[in-house]
Amino acid sequence: MVKVTIAGAAGGIGQTLSLLCKLNPDITELSLYDIANAEGVAVDLSHVNSPARATGHQPRDKSDQDALKNSLIGSDIVIIPAGVPRKPGMTRQDLFKINAGIVRSLVGAVAKYCPEALLLIISNPVNSTVVIAAEELKKNNCFNPRKLFGVTTLDLVRAETFLSYELNYPVEDIRGKITVVGGHSGDTIVPLIHINTEISKIVSSKLSPERLENFIHRVQYGGDEVVQAKSGKGSATLSMAYAGYRFTETILNAITGKENKALEPAYIYLPGVPGGEELSRKLGVEYFAVPIEFDNKGEAKRIIFNNNFISKNYEAQMIEIAKKSLTKSIVQGQLFVNGSKL
Ligand SMILES: NC(=O)C1=CN([C@@H]2O[C@H](COP(=O)(O)OP(=O)(O)OC[C@H]3O[C@@H](n4cnc5c(N)ncnc54)[C@H](O)[C@@H]3O)[C@@H](O)[C@H]2O)C=CC1
Numbered sequence: 001m002v003k004v005t006i007a008g009a010a011g012g013i014g015q016t017l018s019l020l021c022k023l024n025p026d027i028t029e030l031s032l033y034d035i036a037n038a039e040g041v042a043v044d045l046s047h048v049n050s051p052a053r054a055t056g057h058q059p060r061d062k063s064d065q066d067a068l069k070n071s072l073i074g075s076d077i078v079i080i081p082a083g084v085p086r087k088p089g090m091t092r093q094d095l096f097k098i099n100a101g102i103v104r105s106l107v108g109a110v111a112k113y114c115p116e117a118l119l120l121i122i123s124n125p126v127n128s129t130v131v132i133a134a135e136e137l138k139k140n141n142c143f144n145p146r147k148l149f150g151v152t153t154l155d156l157v158r159a160e161t162f163l164s165y166e167l168n169y170p171v172e173d174i175r176g177k178i179t180v181v182g183g184h185s186g187d188t189i190v191p192l193i194h195i196n197t198e199i200s201k202i203v204s205s206k207l208s209p210e211r212l213e214n215f216i217h218r219v220q221y222g223g224d225e226v227v228q229a230k231s232g233k234g235s236a237t238l239s240m241a242y243a244g245y246r247f248t249e250t251i252l253n254a255i256t257g258k259e260n261k262a263l264e265p266a267y268i269y270l271p272g273v274p275g276g277e278e279l280s281r282k283l284g285v286e287y288f289a290v291p292i293e294f295d296n297k298g299e300a301k302r303i304i305f306n307n308n309f310i311s312k313n314y315e316a317q318m319i320e321i322a323k324k325s326l327t328k329s330i331v332q333g334q335l336f337v338n339g340s341k342l
């Protein structure tokens with residue numbers, strides 16, 4: 001019995017993510033929450049002949065807290081893609097003004113109604129919204145760092161896809177052999193492609209330094225590519241829904257004892273996850289996306305990251321650059337919840 005709640009379920013990401021979750025036979029209840037159209041989306045999905053029971057929850061007016069409460073009670077996994085997406089010319093950090101408050105209030109409700117749930121944050125800027133979620137959970141005395149994940153899977157999905165184009169190599173053979181660490185915006189996104197000898201050799205023989213640089217840039221700024229192509233009509237939704245589902249499925253597979261794809265990274269509070277305290281000290285940041293292994297409750301069991309992952313100088317340099325931007329976003333998130341009390 002697994003109940004999954006999606007907050008922001010009627011949005012561009014939310015609807016497709018809900019459909020993908022509806023198709024997973026391990027989900028028994030799929031609870032869709034949104035401030036608009038959640039009930040319609042749930043009725044639509046409820047006609048799909050898969051086991052999950054789809055329920056829709058939307059508030060009648062601004063004072064109605066019952067919809068959110070009912071959507072959350074009993075949830076094992078809560079996924080949050082609620083909030084506004086970027087328009088051309090904006091950075092993800094520009095979304096902070098609106099999305100910080102949305103994420104904080106939703107996480108506050110999670111703390112109240114399903115404090116034991118695994119929490120997956122998709123809303124941007126992920127580099128800050130995950131910190132906001134952690135601080136809000138701390139305030140409510142229910143922060144378990146092993147249960148809070150910033151979903152950065154799209155960066156890995158892009159890296160796998162673009163590298164397969166570059167190398168003319170089957171994309172399914174790349175999965176699990178590269179990773180992406182850091183954060184989820186521009187220069188905080190750090191693809192590490194030399195973690196596997198086979199891929200490393202192919203990259204060294206086939207990719208010129210210029211093509212390698214272009215590949216890295218495309219992974220780091222893949223989000224902008226979609227924002228520009230959609231010219232004002234939003235950002236990545238379909239690829240993100242796929243990525244969000246892929247991460248959710250990895251957790252569900254861990255819970256149900258299926259094969260675990262160990263190299264799935266997420267943006268987490270490092271000191272709270274086994275293996276993360278030392279890494280956090282070494283890096284000098286508390287939050288960082290790293291590959292994780294999950295236990296049979298879907299919690300982060302340990303971090304799978306060692307010095308061999310950073311096998312090239314330029315990768316170490318990218319990590320240094322990422323840390324600078326991340327530090328600012330982390331502080332911004334902490335200040336939002338705690339004010340000056342830091
Ligand atoms: N982590 C990642 O890799 C990615 C994150 N994103 C982010 O995901 C977020 C959502 O993007 P889209 O689905 O394209 O936006 P969208 O505008 O299509 O959908 C957002 C949904 O959130 C709902 N919403 C707003 N306030 C809410 C609240 N307080 N409670 C519940 N629902 C609420 C809206 O009604 C809407 O249905 C954005 O912040 C975007 O930047 C987008 C792509 C990748």
Ligand SMILES: O=C([O-])CC(=O)C(=O)O
Nearest residue numbers: 086154222223224235236
């Ligand atoms: O670029 C955006 O704003 C949406 C996003 O996070 C991505 O596509 O990676």
